[in-house]
């Protein structure tokens with residue numbers, strides 16, 4: 001598609017324009033610069049880092065040195081199979097292969113090259129068949145963003161904030177040749193700022209994240225996801241750049257696969273802190289019950305889609321329960337969750353039943369049954385993995401959380417190949433156009449596993465940067 005709006009004169013020129021300053025954009029910037037290209041990084045908001053900086057900073061990687069030291073047997077093939085299973089086989093195999101094969105090396109790059117520090121632990125998140133999730137020292141993606149920014153600075157690059165990508169420009173040879181931006185933009189008003197044309201001599205890399213807070217776009221794909229359903233994402237996670245990529249002919253994939261987080265609580269806004277308790281303690285060491293029946297209803301360590309769909313089917317917030325021993329075994333602290341009131345403390349099972357109006361007899365029976373499964377190391381009802389250090393749920397005080405899913409991740413986006421080139425409607429690479437991170441689709445299929453987004457962004461951000469830098473200049 002030839003764009004009618006090519007300027008007579010460009011305001012600025014660079015080899016590569018990167019749009020977005022999250023994990024994917026910054027990883028791409030480092031690679032392009034290291035390969036000797038000039039780079040301009042654009043960011044529509046006044047702060048850097050997008051969702052990346054508010055993420056939990058948990059990154060998955062298979063067959064790492066840390067796993068080997070802990071005698072955890074894993075392989076990229078094993079991780080590939082887990083991702084395909086959760087994705088219901090809708091994942092693009094070549095993309096999953098590229099991600100899983102590079103996961104260990106990329107994780108090590110964050111340590112050796114970027115200097116990211118991690119907690120001395122490996123966790124097993126829902127849908128992963130072994131422990132392979134590593135958490136940054138401050139339990140936040142900001143620890144990775146800070147180190148990426150440091151490298152970006154060291155390499156002499158600067159991020160242009162409040163610059164909004166409005167139009168991607170295509171020349172008469174069907175090559176992406178630059179962008180029209182609004183410089184001085186004030187979110188969300190696309191008429192603010194000054195129009196500027198920036199030429200990309202080699203490529204444009206789109207790293208603009210997902211669209212979890214774009215109510216119009218998400219309800220066009222899944223009408224259930226109205227403004228009534230909360231989101232864990234930054235308010236600015238909207239899909240203008242994705243729509244622009246589709247306008248110029250990028251192939252969309254999986255736009256209606258939108259992930260809800262089963263560990264979210266209706267008792268706080270956005271992502272909050274309840275997921276710290278649910279993901280690390282209640283799900284792996286405790287149980288989740290339907291308050292109407294007092295029964296468990298799903299494998300608490302199944303993938304996010306299975307758990308969220310199961311909670312939605314119950315039709316009201318469900319209750320996650322753990323005890324003092326679960327907290328000890330997890331190695332996590334929950335004072336912050338108790339202070340905020342999102343997690344409640346109880347001395348007796350009947351107090352839990354009274355507070356949440358759960359039938360006491362069935363709740364007691366459910367806990368006894370679960371404790372038998374822990375003792376025999378096998379969950380006959382839901383086949384939930386019983387962790388090696390898990391103990392029966394009988395050591396007061398007990399801790400509970402109400403759980404109701406929130407929109408968390410958009411699996412869909414533009415289709416790329418394993419060189420991170422954006423494909424057009426004829427499934428051919430669009431010349432000079434690359435994408436990485438949550439703006440792309442097809443990698444996670446129907447369901448992204450926890451901790452697989454950060455590794456996705458870093459692996460494909462780096463790939464996009466390297467291949468874009470190898471293009472001929474125009």
Ligand SMILES: Cc1cc2nc3c(=O)[nH]c(=O)nc-3n(C[C@H](O)[C@H](O)[C@H](O)COP(=O)(O)OP(=O)(O)OC[C@H]3O[C@@H](n4cnc5c(N)ncnc54)[C@H](O)[C@@H]3O)c2cc1C
Pocket residue numbers: 019020021022023024025042043044045048049050051052053054055056057058059060141163164165166207208209210232233234236238240241271408409436437438439450451452453454455457
């Ligand atoms: C609360 C929370 C916790 C999470 N925790 C984890 C975790 O522990 N592990 C994990 O693997 N994943 C996690 N995720 C998911 C993961 O953080 C995201 O998928 C990932 O950060 C996306 O990175 P990105 O670089 O693609 O996009 P982002 O980090 O969102 O960056 C995109 C940037 O592009 C900018 N932008 C968008 N449109 C334009 C435009 N038109 N012009 C200019 N700039 C634009 C945005 O403002 C934004 O700054 C979490 C997500 C959330 C919300």
